[in-house]
Amino acid sequence: MSTHERPVAPAGSIGWSLVVPVKPAAVGKSRLAPFAGGHRTELAQAMAIDTITAALACPRVVELLAITPDPEFAAILAGVGAVVVTDEPAAGLNAALLHGARLARSRRPEGAVAAMLADLPALRPNELTTALDAATAWPTSFVPDAAGVGTTLYCASPGVEFAPRFGGPSRLAHLDAGAVELMPVPITSVRRDVDTGADLHQARDLGVGPRTRAALAAMARAGDPVAETGTS
Numbered sequence: 001m002s003t004h005e006r007p008v009a010p011a012g013s014i015g016w017s018l019v020v021p022v023k024p025a026a027v028g029k030s031r032l033a034p035f036a037g038g039h040r041t042e043l044a045q046a047m048a049i050d051t052i053t054a055a056l057a058c059p060r061v062v063e064l065l066a067i068t069p070d071p072e073f074a075a076i077l078a079g080v081g082a083v084v085v086t087d088e089p090a091a092g093l094n095a096a097l098l099h100g101a102r103l104a105r106s107r108r109p110e111g112a113v114a115a116m117l118a119d120l121p122a123l124r125p126n127e128l129t130t131a132l133d134a135a136t137a138w139p140t141s142f143v144p145d146a147a148g149v150g151t152t153l154y155c156a157s158p159g160v161e162f163a164p165r166f167g168g169p170s171r172l173a174h175l176d177a178g179a180v181e182l183m184p185v186p187i188t189s190v191r192r193d194v195d196t197g198a199d200l201h202q203a204r205d206l207g208v209g210p211r212t213r214a215a216l217a218a219m220a221r222a223g224d225p226v227a228e229t230g231t232s
């Protein structure tokens with residue numbers, strides 16, 4: 001467990017265990033390769049660290065479990081305050097999330113559990129608070145990604161089965177499974193996932209965290225077109 005100082009949740013609010021999956025940076029964010037070139041690994045790591053740092057600043061997040069098979073990156077994530085979990089059973093995203101959620105519930109049996117993707121570099125802690133507070137009204141709920149196709153946050157209230165269906169058109173998969181779409185609430189930064197150069201431009205305009213800003217500056221120095229002009 002980290003000894004990092006955490007914001008204090010107001011009395012009466014529900015605390016969440018947040019499970020955040022992170023692929024090894026060397027293979028993750030492959031769709032950014034055409035735009036980030038040699039900076040892709042650095043950028044993928046920077047976005048994950050900014051996402052996790054912002055989530056840990058949300059007072060509703062009691063514990064953040066980062067799931068990664070990458071030991072070097074695990075040490076960095078532990079350094080910013082995450083509880084690091086190994087990627088088991090190494091059977092893809094939803095299996096890793098189920099593993100993380102089981103562990104979260106073994107640590108906090110009555111707790112609420114959510115899964116959030118690690119590619120939200122403009123995440124605002126107060127907007128995550130808004131989303132998690134809205135989620136407390138429903139057994140299961142989710143936040144669609146900015147494109148309205150995927151999902152960035154999936155939430156299961158205390159005692160409710162945690163059954164994430166991330167991957168591809170997961171908005172529809174979560175709706176089909178009976179999860180409630182948390183819209184419309186002002187949570188632009190929770191929806192702003194980054195898969196492409198165009199997404200990166202949008203996130204930069206919203207305001208990314210310091211690690212991502214530094215990675216973009218390094219890309220700009222190297223003459224990367226997205227970092228310099230925002231074109232994809």
Ligand SMILES: Nc1nc2c(ncn2[C@@H]2O[C@H](COP(=O)(O)OP(=O)(O)OP(=O)(O)O)[C@@H](O)[C@H]2O)c(=O)[nH]1
Binds near residue numbers: 029067068093096119
């Ligand atoms: N621990 C873990 N995290 C995963 C796994 N698959 C995906 N993720 C994470 O889940 C989120 C969404 O992943 P994807 O969209 O599949 O992959 P990506 O790395 O974001 O991007 P692409 O390589 O361009 O598909 C990211 O935070 C990934 O790091 C997995 O098998 N294990």
Ligand SMILES: C=C(OP(=O)(O)O)C(=O)O
Binds near residue numbers: 119145151152171195
């Ligand atoms: C896995 C997902 O996200 P993406 O592939 O867009 O990162 C998803 O939206 O379910």
